Amino acid sequence: MLIQARQLYQSRDLLSSWTGRNIRARYQQSALGWLWAIFQPAAQVAIFSIIFTRIVPVDTGDIPYPVFSYVAIVPWTLLASSLTDMSQSIVTNMGLVTKIYFPREILPVAAMLARLMDFGIALGLLFILMVIFRVPFFPPALIFLPLILIIQLFLIVGIGLGMSAANVFFRDVQSLLALGLQLWFYASPIIYPISMVPERLRSLYFLNPMAGILESYRDILIYQRLPGPYLIQSAVITMIIFVIGTWFFKRVEFRFADII
Amino acid sequence: MKTHVKFENVTKQYNLGLTRTSLPSIISGWLQRSLRQDASSGVQSRSFLALEDVNFELRPGESLALVGANGAGKTTILKLLANITKPTSGSIYMDGHLSALIELGAGFHPDLTGRENIFLNGTILGLSRKQIASQFDEIVDFSELEQFIDTPVKRYSSGMTVRLGFAVASCINPEILLVDEVLAVGDAAFQQKCMHRIRDLIGKGTSIIFVSHNFYLIQAVCNRALYLEKGKVKNQGSPKEIIALYEQDLHQKRTAKLENLAHASDDETGDVEITRVDVYGTQSTESGSLVNNQPVQIQIHYNAYKPLGKVHVSVFIRRSDGLTCCMLRTKLDNFELSLDRGQGTVSLYLEPLQLITGTYYAEAWFLNESDSIGIVTRAGRSDWFSVKGSVLSYTDDSGVFEPHTRWSHQPYLPSSGNGTFAETQPVMTQLT
Numbered sequence: 169m170l171i172q173a174r175q176l177y178q179s180r181d182l183l184s185s186w187t188g189r190n191i192r193a194r195y196q197q198s199a200l201g202w203l204w205a206i207f208q209p210a211a212q213v214a215i216f217s218i219i220f221t222r223i224v225p226v227d228t229g230d231i232p233y234p235v236f237s238y239v240a241i242v243p244w245t246l247l248a249s250s251l252t253d254m255s256q257s258i259v260t261n262m263g264l265v266t267k268i269y270f271p272r273e274i275l276p277v278a279a280m281l282a283r284l285m286d287f288g289i290a291l292g293l294l295f296i297l298m299v300i301f302r303v304p305f306f307p308p309a310l311i312f313l314p315l316i317l318i319i320q321l322f323l324i325v326g327i328g329l330g331m332s333a334a335n336v337f338f339r340d341v342q343s344l345l346a347l348g349l350q351l352w353f354y355a356s357p358i359i360y361p362i363s364m365v366p367e368r369l370r371s372l373y374f375l376n377p378m379a380g381i382l383e384s385y386r387d388i389l390i391y392q393r394l395p396g397p398y399l400i401q402s403a404v405i406t407m408i409i410f411v412i413g414t415w416f417f418k419r420v421e422f423r424f425a426d427i428i
Numbered sequence: 429m430k431t432h433v434k435f436e437n438v439t440k441q442y443n444l445g446l447t448r449t450s451l452p453s454i455i456s457g458w459l460q461r462s463l464r465q466d467a468s469s470g471v472q473s474r475s476f477l478a479l480e481d482v483n484f485e486l487r488p489g490e491s492l493a494l495v496g497a498n499g500a501g502k503t504t505i506l507k508l509l510a511n512i513t514k515p516t517s518g519s520i521y522m523d524g525h526l527s528a529l530i531e532l533g534a535g536f537h538p539d540l541t542g543r544e545n546i547f548l549n550g551t552i553l554g555l556s557r558k559q560i561a562s563q564f565d566e567i568v569d570f571s572e573l574e575q576f577i578d579t580p581v582k583r584y585s586s587g588m589t590v591r592l593g594f595a596v597a598s599c600i601n602p603e604i605l606l607v608d609e610v611l612a613v614g615d616a617a618f619q620q621k622c623m624h625r626i627r628d629l630i631g632k633g634t635s636i637i638f639v640s641h642n643f644y645l646i647q648a649v650c651n652r653a654l655y656l657e658k659g660k661v662k663n664q665g666s667p668k669e670i671i672a673l674y675e676q677d678l679h680q681k682r683t684a685k686l687e688n689l690a691h692a693s694d695d696e697t698g699d700v701e702i703t704r705v706d707v708y709g710t711q712s713t714e715s716g717s718l719v720n721n722q723p724v725q726i727q728i729h730y731n732a733y734k735p736l737g738k739v740h741v742s743v744f745i746r747r748s749d750g751l752t753c754c755m756l757r758t759k760l761d762n763f764e765l766s767l768d769r770g771q772g773t774v775s776l777y778l779e780p781l782q783l784i785t786g787t788y789y790a791e792a793w794f795l796n797e798s799d800s801i802g803i804v805t806r807a808g809r810s811d812w813f814s815v816k817g818s819v820l821s822y823t824d825d826s827g828v829f830e831p832h833t834r835w836s837h838q839p840y841l842p843s844s845g846n847g848t849f850a851e852t853q854p855v856m857t858q859l860t
Binding site: 178179181182185186189192193196264265266267268269270422423425426 | 507510511513535539540544547548551552553554556
């Protein structure tokens with residue numbers, strides 16, 4: 169694992185050029201360009217706000233529903249779009265993989281980093297929303313926000329590496345992932361508060377690492393409180409997933425070029 | 429003594445049976461088998477030995493050519509060296525910074541510009557941005573692409589892509605350089621430049637592994653050759669010996685095929701095979717160039733493995749950058765041609781050649797009686813030939829051919845006295 173980290177560090181120039189390439193390629197022929205980074209979550213928030221304030225009201229306490237859902241949708245979008253891109257990153261670059269050697273992790277990791285830029289932009293809008301809706305700022309967020317983000321990135325890398333490698337052998341992975349993300353979305357506290365989850369199911373509910381991660385984002389950004397123990401639990405589960413994902417990737421990476 | 433590369437009993441096996449992995453097809457496979465009640469014909473995972481027990485060693489400054497028919501394992505060796513794939517058994521020892529030129533444009537992204545691709549490709553080859561920046565001018569200079577460096581690579585010709593690829597791979601001073609056939613695409617002048625560059629690198633201690641069907645290049649560059657046949661090392665020695673051996677085997681195979689009726693035709697060669705295409709001039713310059721206003725003969729040597737009856741021949745003359753200069757067809761010239769079993773030569777006379785200064789090659793095809801379907805599995809291709817015309821160098825604007833020409837000039841004379849031009853018809857000179 170350490171060797172791998174060092175290798176990745178040594179290839180940081182390649183990682184940054186490949187990330188840049190991904191970003192440029194994505195926005196090259198698009199009229200809205202980076203505005204999509206805001207557009208997509210904003211549109212989702214608009215839809216959910218209408219449904220869950222007018223049609224099926226959800227109690228979010230003092231927090232206006234748009235802010236409440238946006239705080240979770242932005243990190244969720246980072247996860248979902250990263251995983252989708254990552255799962256295809258090796259397969260779409262087979263031409264490169266079969267002809268030239270470089271650390272293979274570059275492809276999925278760069279796919280994620282390119283999405284991280286979108287996350288940054290969307291987060292900017294979140295702060296604007298917080299000012300508009302007069303949500304007070306919680307200073308410890310400055311420490312906790314990067315910490316939670318790092319845990320989330322480890323989770324994404326773990327799953328994404330595994331998916332990208334498995335997809336080389338079975339293209340079902342892509343379809344399976346789309347389905348899985350849909351289920352996962354509803355199994356995570358995005359459109360509803362955790363208080364709506366029955367007490368006796370909570371311990372089961374927090375086995376989903378995204379539950380702890382998203383709840384922690386809400387804690388520091390809108391509830392002005394420190395994250396509960398579920399953040400530690402999520403971090404532990406994340407590490408297990410990360411180790412399994414990278415182990416699997418490393419185990420099969422040399423077989424990529426043999427698949428014709 | 430230091431070793432750059434060492435192969436020890438290397439075997440590489442590919443599984444070809446991996447294609448059948450979808451659940452519906454597995455189930456239908458089960459059903460079919462149980463219906464036939466034939467348990468023995470299970471899903472056989474066919475495997476293919478690309479390399480078997482290969483041993484060789486390469487020291488600094490040595491250059492090794494890999495010689496062999498298609499599918500003999502040359503590219504597999506390069507892929508193993510480039511760390512793209514791992515051997516099934518045996519061990520590979522490598523020491524040194526590697527630079528690989530496995531295929532045309534590998535590592536280039538078509539949407540990015542030449543400049544961006546130099547950085548991308550350089551970082552893929554393991555350099556830092558700083559290192560690339562310091563070599564950038566040298567790379568651009570070598571590739572001769574200053575004008576196009578900010579153009580997306582997808583607009584490059586194949587020759588330009590190869591130039592850029594070779595420039596990046598060779599300017600980073602690798603310790604081991606792998607070159608796979610790519611140089612065949614560049615023009616002859618650039619090939620010469622690459623040969624110089626490769627020799628320079630060898631002088632500095634770079635080891636080179638070279639795959640090419642061009643025996644002239646192999647002899648010019650390599651000091652050793654490895655003859656591969658069906659994944660095994662058949663022989664190794666000096667390039668000259670190995671090439672002689674290889675050509676001898678090739679010749680024997682063809683003769684055997686001609687003599688053996690039972691195996692008169694197979695998929696590999698088809699019914700007729702073009703063994704060589706030669707281009708001769710009646711007169712050439714000291715350097716061996718053809719002269720554009722002199723007659724030239726193109727000879728197509730063939731082996732026909734069965735009587736084919738009426739056939740047609742098409743010959744293309746292509747310039748080094750890939751431009752087709754002309755297509756010459758027996759059909760259009762109403763030349764009747766009929767092939768029996770055996771060997772022969774079809775000759776085409778260009779009287780005179782009429783191409784401008786440049787580097788070209790001729791490509792020949794046999795077609796069926798209606799001139800619609802090619803009947804050779806591979807086109808015959810001549811070596812590069814250079815032509816000396818009246819202009820010594822050409823630009824994109826100078827065209828392709830130089831017809832026999834004559835000029836004349838007839839000024840309209842002003843009518844006498846008042847200095848104005850006469851409104852009379854110009855006098856046409858009779859062209860004879």
